[in-house]
Amino acid sequence: MGSPEPLLLMRGIVKEFPGVRALDGVDLDVRPGEVHCLLGQNGAGKSTLIKVLAGAHQPDQGEIVFAGAPVRLAGPTAAMRAGIATIYQELDLVDGLSVAENVFLGHERARLGFTRRAEAERAARDLLARLGHGEIPPRREVGRLPAAGKQVVSMARALSHDARLIVMDEPSAALAHDEVANLFRIIRELTSAGVAVVYISHRLEEIREIGDRVTVLKDGRSVAGGLPAQTTSTDEIVSLMTGRDVEYVFPERPEPEDDRPEVLRVEDLTLPGAFEDVSLTVRAGEIVGLAGLVGSGRSEILETVYGARRPARGRVLIDGRPVRPGDTGAAVRRGMGMAPEERKSQALLMNESVAGNVSVAGLSRYASFGWLSRRRELADVRRQIEALDIRPPDPRRPVVTLSGGNQQKVVLARWLLDPDGLRLLILDEPTRGVDVGARAELYAVIRQLAGRGIGVLLVSSEVPEVLGLADRVLVVREGRVVHTGDARDLDEGSVLNMIMEGSAL
Numbered sequence: 001m002g003s004p005e006p007l008l009l010m011r012g013i014v015k016e017f018p019g020v021r022a023l024d025g026v027d028l029d030v031r032p033g034e035v036h037c038l039l040g041q042n043g044a045g046k047s048t049l050i051k052v053l054a055g056a057h058q059p060d061q062g063e064i065v066f067a068g069a070p071v072r073l074a075g076p077t078a079a080m081r082a083g084i085a086t087i088y089q090e091l092d093l094v095d096g097l098s099v100a101e102n103v104f105l106g107h108e109r110a111r112l113g114f115t116r117r118a119e120a121e122r123a124a125r126d127l128l129a130r131l132g133h134g135e136i137p138p139r140r141e142v143g144r145l146p147a148a149g150k151q152v153v154s155m156a157r158a159l160s161h162d163a164r165l166i167v168m169d170e171p172s173a174a175l176a177h178d179e180v181a182n183l184f185r186i187i188r189e190l191t192s193a194g195v196a197v198v199y200i201s202h203r204l205e206e207i208r209e210i211g212d213r214v215t216v217l218k219d220g221r222s223v224a225g226g227l228p229a230q231t232t233s234t235d236e237i238v239s240l241m242t243g244r245d246v247e248y249v250f251p252e253r254p255e256p257e258d259d260r261p262e263v264l265r266v267e268d269l270t271l272p273g274a275f276e277d278v279s280l281t282v283r284a285g286e287i288v289g290l291a292g293l294v295g296s297g298r299s300e301i302l303e304t305v306y307g308a309r310r311p312a313r314g315r316v317l318i319d320g321r322p323v324r325p326g327d328t329g330a331a332v333r334r335g336m337g338m339a340p341e342e343r344k345s346q347a348l349l350m351n352e353s354v355a356g357n358v359s360v361a362g363l364s365r366y367a368s369f370g371w372l373s374r375r376r377e378l379a380d381v382r383r384q385i386e387a388l389d390i391r392p393p394d395p396r397r398p399v400v401t402l403s404g405g406n407q408q409k410v411v412l413a414r415w416l417l418d419p420d421g422l423r424l425l426i427l428d429e430p431t432r433g434v435d436v437g438a439r440a441e442l443y444a445v446i447r448q449l450a451g452r453g454i455g456v457l458l459v460s461s462e463v464p465e466v467l468g469l470a471d472r473v474l475v476v477r478e479g480r481v482v483h484t485g486d487a488r489d490l491d492e493g494s495v496l497n498m499i500m501e502g503s504a505l
């Protein structure tokens with residue numbers, strides 16, 4: 001028995017950007033009804049490859065055969081017409097339009113008389129319900145949905161095209177545990193109907209769970225194609241990705257010292273509708289992790305501590321002195337730094353250079369010294385680029401041209417550049433989209449910062465990450481802290497139980 005006829009064949013795909021050969025002869029074959037996982041380090045070329053497939057980039061060389069015939073995907077519409085739908089890493093929704101309008105944006109049916117609004121809304125509601133999210137109102141402005149909601153809308157749009165191939169670029173990055181389970185249910189439904197899925201993720205355990213075969217990219221080339229997802233060992237995959245053996249470990253944790261001064265104290269903080277009576281402390285040198293589902297209030301807690309939201313009640317104290325509530329300027333002056341969850345909209349000036357973005361936080365330090373300081377600034381930025389392995393290592397490159405994971409590193413580099421005045425670093429999903437090798441580097445850097453006496457308060461959807469990195473863990477459920485304890489006394493199962501108890505799973 002031969003292998004089944006491929007649905008998609010990509011051969012020798014080359015794509016160059018000024019100064020970068022992002023794809024250097026990539027091969028990929030995808031069979032009908034399979035989940036084909038695309039793996040590779042940050043900057044390996046995954047997103048570029050799928051943009052070629054989506055018609056968003058034109059390849060410089062190579063051929064694409066889809067459903068048995070050579071195709072030229074001249075633009076996004078051509079790709080959709082051919083039967084290829086794409087869910088991008090940085091979601092391409094229009095915030096000011098409604099859910100239904102986004103679902104049917106640029107749609108064939110819209111042009112063929114699918115114009116009645118009520119009809120579009122009904123169709124959108126059906127698609128959302130099929131995705132297990134019938135509660136999202138089709139008329140709601142997309143900009144007002146949380147990250148997970150936007151993800152669902154993007155997915156609904158992909159489904160609306162009756163595609164034969166759906167490409168998903170890190171779809172789980174913005175999702176909590178239970179939502180990932182829902183995503184996998186949808187993927188299984190699609191594949192059992194013969195639809196093929198190309199799935200990109202940095203979470204290897206997901207590849208095991210949902211994947212059939214794996215293709216590994218490294219530096220714009222496919223270094224392995226079509227490996228079995230279930231049986232290829234993690235060591236093998238990681239060494240293919242990195243070209244070396246990476247230890248996927250957390251930095252060593254110092255013994256807890258209860259006599260260290262409190263950097264942060266939060267007392268009875270309350271933001272109605274989001275969280276209630278939250279109290280916590282972070283000591284100098286301590287890493288405190290919040291575990292909880294998306295929507296549990298964890299991000300809102302961080303944002304309120306940082307002054308981006310104004311609490312109805314309660315206090316935030318830094319070094320024992322209250323900080324003016326609802327005022328990020330005051331928070332920064334008192335030594336708080338924050339790397340927020342949605343880097344594209346909140347954290348980065350996308351068209352600015354890496355250096356420009358990294359030194360935003362340290363501006364005051366460099367501003368008054370003229371050109372001499374600019375040289376020093378550039379040298380500092382170069383050191384951060386090296387420390388975090390930001391690629392390509394060019395401080396003048398616009399951030400918009402970096403891969404997703406490298407953009408995340410730029411957000412962190414900004415705070416690491418100027419840790420002198422920093423007392424508390426707040427991190428919301430610090431490793432989202434960051435590959436396994438670079439994660440280990442980030443963990444080490446975060447622990448180093450703590451080692452200098454900075455307090456760290458972080459949120460991660462990945463429970464093993466919270467348990468591995470934090471000293472103390474707070475479990476948040478429905479806006480309340482339901483458990484506080486030493487990370488060493490907890491395991492993944494017990495935390496997941498506390499997170500989900502009483503939820504609709």
Ligand SMILES: Nc1ncnc2c1ncn2[C@@H]1O[C@H](COP(=O)(O)OP(=O)(O)OP(=O)(O)O)[C@@H](O)[C@H]1O
Pocket residue numbers: 017018020021022040041042043044045046047048049089391392400401402403404405406433435
């Ligand atoms: N529009 C662009 N202009 C210039 N360079 C680009 C552009 N888009 C991508 N690149 C470069 O191409 C390379 C591949 O990037 P790509 O986004 O495909 O990586 P990726 O594998 O998706 O990484 P990640 O896991 O971080 O998302 C990187 O070096 C990136 O900086």
Ligand SMILES: [Mg+2]
Pocket residue numbers: 046047048089169403404405
């Ligand atoms: Mg990418």
